[in-house]
Amino acid sequence: MIYLDNAATSGIKPQTVINAVERSMKLLSANPGRGGHKPSVTVATEVYKVREKISNFFNASGPQNVAFCANCTHAINFVIKGVLNENDHVIISDLEHNAVLRPLNKTVKDYSKATVFFDDNKKTLESFRSLVKDNTKMIICTAASNVTGRVLPLKAIGEMCKEKGILFAVDAAQGGGVIPIDIKEMNIDYLCLAPHKGFFAPMGTGVLIAEKPINNTIIEGGNGMNSLSVNQNTDLPEGFESGTVSVPNIMGIGAGIDYVNKIGREKIYVKEMRIINEFYDHLSKNDKVILYTPRPKIGEFAPVLSFNVSGKSSEEVADFLDKNGIAVRGGFHCSLCAHEKLGTADVGAVRLSPSFSLTQNELLRSLAVFKKF
Amino acid sequence: MFSKGVDDKLEHKFVIGSITYAIRGRDILRNNGFKARVERKTSEYKSGCGYAVVFEGDLETAERILKNANIKITKTI
Numbered sequence: 447m448i449y450l451d452n453a454a455t456s457g458i459k460p461q462t463v464i465n466a467v468e469r470s471m472k473l474l475s476a477n478p479g480r481g482g483h484k485p486s487v488t489v490a491t492e493v494y495k496v497r498e499k500i501s502n503f504f505n506a507s508g509p510q511n512v513a514f515c516a517n518c519t520h521a522i523n524f525v526i527k528g529v530l531n532e533n534d535h536v537i538i539s540d541l542e543h544n545a546v547l548r549p550l551n552k553t554v555k556d557y558s559k560a561t562v563f564f565d566d567n568k569k570t571l572e573s574f575r576s577l578v579k580d581n582t583k584m585i586i587c588t589a590a591s592n593v594t595g596r597v598l599p600l601k602a603i604g605e606m607c608k609e610k611g612i613l614f615a616v617d618a619a620q621g622g623g624v625i626p627i628d629i630k631e632m633n634i635d636y637l638c639l640a641p642h643k644g645f646f647a648p649m650g651t652g653v654l655i656a657e658k659p660i661n662n663t664i665i666e667g668g669n670g671m672n673s674l675s676v677n678q679n680t681d682l683p684e685g686f687e688s689g690t691v692s693v694p695n696i697m698g699i700g701a702g703i704d705y706v707n708k709i710g711r712e713k714i715y716v717k718e719m720r721i722i723n724e725f726y727d728h729l730s731k732n733d734k735v736i737l738y739t740p741r742p743k744i745g746e747f748a749p750v751l752s753f754n755v756s757g758k759s760s761e762e763v764a765d766f767l768d769k770n771g772i773a774v775r776g777g778f779h780c781s782l783c784a785h786e787k788l789g790t791a792d793v794g795a796v797r798l799s800p801s802f803s804l805t806q807n808e809l810l811r812s813l814a815v816f817k818k819f
Numbered sequence: 820m821f822s823k824g825v826d827d828k829l830e831h832k833f834v835i836g837s838i839t840y841a842i843r844g845r846d847i848l849r850n851n852g853f854k855a856r857v858e859r860k861t862s863e864y865k866s867g868c869g870y871a872v873v874f875e876g877d878l879e880t881a882e883r884i885l886k887n888a889n890i891k892i893t894k895t896i
Contacts, residue, residue, distance in 0.1 A: 479838035494843070497839065509839065510840060510843055672836065672868060681836060681837060684838070684839060
């Protein structure tokens with residue numbers, strides 16, 4: 447099977463990640479932050495080292511701001527429900543995943559959607575700027591669209607947020623570990639991550655980096671702190687880690703970051719963009735294929751591409767590809783916003799998201815199947 | 820980084836609310852030349868949960884270093 451669904455999760459986990467998970471299961475089976483015995487403190491120290499790696503990778507203020515959650519959606523929920531009140535105004539982009547849209551829709555009465563221009567970052571920024579109100583508390587947006595791959599101008603949006611005193615939260619499920627993200631340079635207050643994508647880590651653990659406080663929790667319980675109090679504390683990171691964290695997954699995240707650092711994030715990104723452009727160029731020559739974005743440029747797009755085939759539903763095309771040994775995702779990709787924007791809310795789209803480890807042979811075999819559309 | 824007086828041989832403890840901050844405190848003290856470790860003896864701390872950074876060296880210097888790193892010390896033993 448040729449796996450082209452890395453936007454859902456990385457299809458091939460590096461051996462070093464698998465080894466780290468296995469080592470954790472064998473040697474790190476004690477609960478961090480719950481005991482004073484040597485194994486517990488040893489595991490807590492190992493978890494702390496992974497917090498440090500994450501903090502360093504994204505240039506955060508330190509490991510104390512890095513919390514582990516069930517997934518990226520969980521992290522986003524912590525930010526939206528823990529920071530916002532129902533009367534706050536919030537701005538999102540018109541490419542958001544439901545992980546942002548749904549909790550926001552439940553939490554605040556008033557939010558606005560900025561238009562993302564595929565070919566003009568200045569216009570995108572102006573769209574965000576034009577929507578700012580006196581009570582705008584936060585801009586929360588995707589780092590890169592999970593449907594179109596479009597990267598948002600995070601640095602410019604972050605600068606505007608700083609200038610206007612607005613909090614800036616980024617859903618980096620898609621771009622984290624792939625495109626450059628620098629918390630300090632981009633003035634990001636909250637960064638939410640899905641390490642099973644960009645860092646090739648196991649599924650089931652997300653990351654929240656909070657540079658500003660979060661005043662309310664959405665899950666309460668034991669976290670190794672203030673056990674004699676009936677009230678939940680909101681100290682980062684443990685205040686947002688009630689219950690036992692997945693140590694094997696966290697060790698996998700640490701190994702995944704080492705893996706990306708060893709190869710080089712930029713090198714991985716450039717290769718994936720070269721592959722996505724091969725697909726784009728091939729598909730753009732087929733009269734039956736409908737593309738929705740300009741040719742993806744480095745810095746402006748992540749390696750994600752959506753298309754349709756005239757007269758066929760996206761699921762039909764995805765099934766056809768599946769039968770021909772190619773894994774892609776049809777449908778709506780949990781993104782009402784993006785599909786409304788593309789005009790595909792009725793048919794969905796076929797999404798390709800290759801990994802840098804795709805071989806030339808796999809690429810050519812895929813292109814040969816695509817010729818059959 | 821710190822004075823080498825007779826008291827430097829004494830062990831002091833800073834009780835800290837979370838394991839993450841305790842490890843951070845330990846590492847920062849170690850980077851500043853202190854011999855430090857993390858322990859947990861909650862009955863001694865009388866503060867519910869929490870960990871302690873146990874270290875040898877000048878108490879005031881260590882306290883200043885951790886405060887500068889925004890580490891909240893809930894009790895000194």
